[in-house]
Amino acid sequence: MANEEPTVLIIGAGTFGTSTAYHLAKQYKDPSRVTIIDRWDHSSPLEEKQAAAIDTNRIIRTDYESHLYCDLANEAIHFWFWSIAVQGHFHKTGWIVLDDKEGGFGDAVKKTFIERGGDYTRSVPPEQLQEYAVTRGIQTEHLGQGYFNPEAGWCDAERATQSFIKVALELGVQRVTGQVQQLLLNTNKSSLTGVKLHDGRILSADKIVLAAGAWTSSLLSPLEETLNFNQQDRIERQITAVGRLSAYYTLSPQETQQHIESNLPVVVIGGKVDIIPPSQPNRTLKINDLKTEVVNSVVTPSGHRITVPAKRHQADIPARLKRESSRIMQDAMPQWTSGRTPTRWRVCYDAVTPTEDWLLCRHPHSALSNLFLAVGGSFHSYKG
Numbered sequence: 001m002a003n004e005e006p007t008v009l010i011i012g013a014g015t016f017g018t019s020t021a022y023h024l025a026k027q028y029k030d031p032s033r034v035t036i037i038d039r040w041d042h043s044s045p046l047e048e049k050q051a052a053a054i055d056t057n058r059i060i061r062t063d064y065e066s067h068l069y070c071d072l073a074n075e076a077i078h079f080w081f082w083s084i085a086v087q088g089h090f091h092k093t094g095w096i097v098l099d100d101k102e103g104g105f106g107d108a109v110k111k112t113f114i115e116r117g118g119d120y121t122r123s124v125p126p127e128q129l130q131e132y133a134v135t136r137g138i139q140t141e142h143l144g145q146g147y148f149n150p151e152a153g154w155c156d157a158e159r160a161t162q163s164f165i166k167v168a169l170e171l172g173v174q175r176v177t178g179q180v181q182q183l184l185l186n187t188n189k190s191s192l193t194g195v196k197l198h199d200g201r202i203l204s205a206d207k208i209v210l211a212a213g214a215w216t217s218s219l220l221s222p223l224e225e226t227l228n229f230n231q232q233d234r235i236e237r238q239i240t241a242v243g244r245l246s247a248y249y250t251l252s253p254q255e256t257q258q259h260i261e262s263n264l265p266v267v268v269i270g271g272k273v274d275i276i277p278p279s280q281p282n283r284t285l286k287i288n289d290l291k292t293e294v295v296n297s298v299v300t301p302s303g304h305r306i307t308v309p310a311k312r313h314q315a316d317i318p319a320r321l322k323r324e325s326s327r328i329m330q331d332a333m334p335q336w337t338s339g340r341t342p343t344r345w346r347v348c349y350d351a352v353t354p355t356e357d358w359l360l361c362r363h364p365h366s367a368l369s370n371l372f373l374a375v376g377g378s379f380h381s382y383k384g
Helices: 015-027 067-082 105-116 126-131 157-171 213-226 253-261 319-332
Strands: 008-011 034-038 058-060 095-098 122-124 146-149 153-155 174-177 180-185 192-197 202-204 207-210 240-250 266-269 273-276 284-294 297-299 305-307 344-352 359-362 371-375
Touching: 008 015, 008 192, 015 034, 015 157, 015 371, 034 157, 067 105, 095 105, 095 126, 105 146, 180 213, 192 207, 207 213, 213 240, 213 305, 213 344, 213 371, 240 305, 240 319, 273 319, 284 319
Parallel strands: 008 034, 008 207, 034 174, 095 266, 207 371
Antiparallel strands: 058 153, 095 146, 122 146, 180 192, 192 202, 240 284, 240 344, 266 273, 273 284, 297 305, 359 371
């Protein structure tokens, strides 16, 4: 029928894919015309899921220099406060951000807040870090004045993502478990018809949303070669698959409670580490290394170089990288990390754009006009 809602196939059930499914489910008269493809079954262990959106926690904040991103983040954060769908997953701990002395992020954020009509941050001297057990003993000479934003915090990303997709499924969205092998062109190479999964299944749709994060280049590259794309028109010019290291420390209930009672916020130190506090349910203190990055390149059959996540398990991290990352964490948390070994490590991959802006658009090539890109999380986009 001419007025029938188009069928939509969403590739990827991470941040952008799940959000797209959720919002289409709210807008469509018949949400069953929307299908989301998830590489993992919902019952798969957390440690087996490689998506950036599936993790113990993710930072939720509105702090941006850009008015656009600040506005969008403020719109999104209300959902975390009030929506029944994600109640209990958001922990409003606030966050402290300290730049290097030459850094200007804090001042730029405050300027944006003021221009929007309200700055609820307060200044934090570097010495205040000595109040928290995790940062006691840190050398603060290189740090400038920081700030505390009480509205920020962190969420249980795995459970929150599951809650989002649960709402979409209850409204009628279809979910398929499987891994996409190929995007399919019609016979005259003028439009996409759907996808082929590794198990041989074919899924068709009127419109396709590619929300595959760090795996975007690996899926688009074969199409680009079939359609004879010039190098400057390839997706790899706009996104890079980048991995960053995180260390997870399982704490005792007593130590967890001590951190909670000290009102430990999320702490960001001079572009070196993020420290995300524990809760009693997870009893996990997580440290994100902001400096050590992993970029895995492969060469396509036609000789083009693209970046893709490494095939090794995300917990299988080379000893050299662990040592490098440990030094960064020990520098930021000298006393707390002394004598401790992470319970586990993880390399988290995301698609990073040159400016860390999102790539949310229809593909410009005439043969791919029914393909929409939702990619470029750049390690800052988990908000909903």
